[in-house]
Amino acid sequence: AQSVTQPDIHITVSEGASLELRCNYSYGATPYLFWYVQSPGQGLQLLLKYFSGDTLVQGIKGFEAEFKRSQSSFNLRKPSVHWSDAAEYFCAVGESRELTFGKGTLLTVNP
Amino acid sequence: GAGVSQSPRYKVAKRGQDVALRCDPISGHVSLFWYQQALGQGPEFLTYFQNEAQLDKSGLPSDRFFAERPEGSVSTLKIQRTQQEDSAVYLCASSLRTGFEAFFGQGTRLTVV
Numbered sequence: 001a002q003s004v005t006q007p008d009i010h011i012t013v014s015e016g017a018s019l020e021l022r023c024n025y026s027y028g029a030t031p032y033l034f035w036y037v038q039s040p041g042q043g044l045q046l047l048l049k050y051f052s053g054d055t056l057v058q059g060i061k062g063f064e065a066e067f068k069r070s071q072s073s074f075n076l077r078k079p080s081v082h083w084s085d086a087a088e089y090f091c092a093v094g095e096s097r098e099l100t101f102g103k104g105t106l107l108t109v110n111p
Numbered sequence: 112g113a114g115v116s117q118s119p120r121y122k123v124a125k126r127g128q129d130v131a132l133r134c135d136p137i138s139g140h141v142s143l144f145w146y147q148q149a150l151g152q153g154p155e156f157l158t159y160f161q162n163e164a165q166l167d168k169s170g171l172p173s174d175r176f177f178a179e180r181p182e183g184s185v186s187t188l189k190i191q192r193t194q195q196e197d198s199a200v201y202l203c204a205s206s207l208r209t210g211f212e213a214f215f216g217q218g219t220r221l222t223v224v
Contacts, residue, residue, distance in 0.1 A: 004153075036215075043115070043202060043215035044154070090153050097167065097209055098144055101153030 002027045004091050006102035013081050014110045021076040021105050023091030033074040034092040034099065035065055044090065050074065061085070083109045113137075115216035117203050123222045124193045132188045132219045136205030143186050144213060145178055146202040154202055160186060161209065193223045 003026045013019055025031055032051050036044040048059025055067040065076045074091060086109045092099040116135040124130050136143050142161055146154035147170075156170040162183035171178070175194075180186040190197055200220045204213040 041217070043217040044204075045215075046212060049212065092153075095210075097142075097159055098156040098170070099154075099213070100156070103151070103153045 002031070002093050002100045004093050004100055004102035006089075006091055006105050008105045009103070010106045010108070012108040012110060015083050016080050019076075019078045019081045019085070019107070021089050021091075021107070023074045023076065023102060024072050025074065025091070025093045026072065027093050029095070031093045032095055033065075033067060034094070035059065035063070035074075035076045036090045036092060036101075037061075037087045038090065038104075039087045047076070047089075081107075081109055083111065085109055115203055115205050115214050117201075117216035117219050119219060120217065121220050121222075123224060126194060126223055127192050128223075129189065129191045130193055130221065132190075132201050132221070134186045134188070134203030134205075134216060136184065136186070136203070137214055138184075139207070140205035140214075141183075141208040142206040142211075142213070143180060144204040144206075145186070145188050146204065147172075148200040148202055148218070150199070157188070157201075190221075193221075195223050197221060198223045 005024045034049045035047040047063045048057050050057045050067045088104045088106050090104045091102045118133045145157040148154040158178045159167040160180045175191045177189045200218040202218045204215045206213040
């Protein structure tokens with residue numbers, strides 16, 4: 001069965017600092033990988049996705065993620081965090097139907 | 112509409128009461144998904160429709176949960192005889208068809224008291 005692990009429950013960074021959120025997955029085939037962001041009281045917004053091809057994926061709001069098959073990882077990065085990035089971030093894996101989500105990483109941004 | 116719309120946004124139910132949660136997907140989207148998100152957790156899959164056909168309901172936690180999409184558009188998730196453990200945010204998502212990006216609604220927060 002597929003699964004997603006987000007090792008960090010809560011991360012705090014200062015505004016302007018770089019960010020890396022970790023995601024490890026378990027999946028039997030070539031996975032489709034996603035990062036979603038959820039602000040309080042809001043639904044999930046897709047940041048970026050990996051289906052195939054270039055392992056470095058660019059997304060919205062300045063985010064990028066790198067697929068590393070050897071490490072079963074799909075870590076999310078941003079070079080300079082803005083206060084508006086404070087939210088919960090979910091990594092997900094799936095194929096053609098439903099997604100399996102990690103438990104999320106809550107990001108706090110200090111001024 | 113422009114996005115996936117869910118109603119109501121908030122629902123408080125007394126234990127044992129039946130509830131119905133509505134999802135209006137993006138027009139033309141064939142695939143529709145329901146997820147349950149407990150507090151502090153990631154969303155968990157409940158069920159999936161392709162048009163009006165419910166192709167997967169393996170995530171429904173009990174026979175008290177029932178979902179339908181009779182005309183292949185609007186979907187309703189019904190929970191009978193609600194229990195406290197049903198308290199969660201229920202998210203609906205739609206996609207053009209399988210394998211395409213899923214767009215999520217804002218969810219319905221159900222609180223069972």
